[in-house]
Amino acid sequence: MASTCFNAYKRELKNIKIFHGDIRILFNFLPKESIERFYILFPDPWPKKRHHERRLLNWENIENICFCLKRGGKICMATDILDYKNQIIALFEQMKIFRRLKFNPIKKNYRWFLNKNTKYEEKAIQEGRKPFYLVYSKN
Secondary structure (H helix, E strand, O other), rough: HHHHHHHHHHOOOOOOOOOOOOOOHOOOOOOOOOEEEEEOOOOOOOOOHHHHHHOOOOOHHHHHHHHEEEEEEEEEEOOOOHHHHHHHHHHHHHHHHHHEEOOOOOOOOOEEEEEEEEHHHHHHHOOOOOOEEEEEEEE
């Protein structure tokens, strides 16, 4: 969080808002079609099958993101868990309002993701897991 704030300050970014907390609370305050891009990077995978409904990227939260996202807005996601990647793809395919941007999900696309790894991205790579990168656009 601190490095994100420092980098935003260093680059003099004016169009960035950082929220430290549970996004589900923030959804209650975001106006309709007010966000251009969401980044969801390496969310908790809740690996046990009985806990999958706790995953951040579920039907309800994607609907909330859709409400807040501008037309043409993007959701940029990364995970190192194959099962979670497949669940994300399945959920977004059911929602006809999104289209997946076509690029190899195993190669980090620097148009949408920074050339700097997150802490969890580094951990996954060090432990031999391959990150997956997905970007969806709201029609």
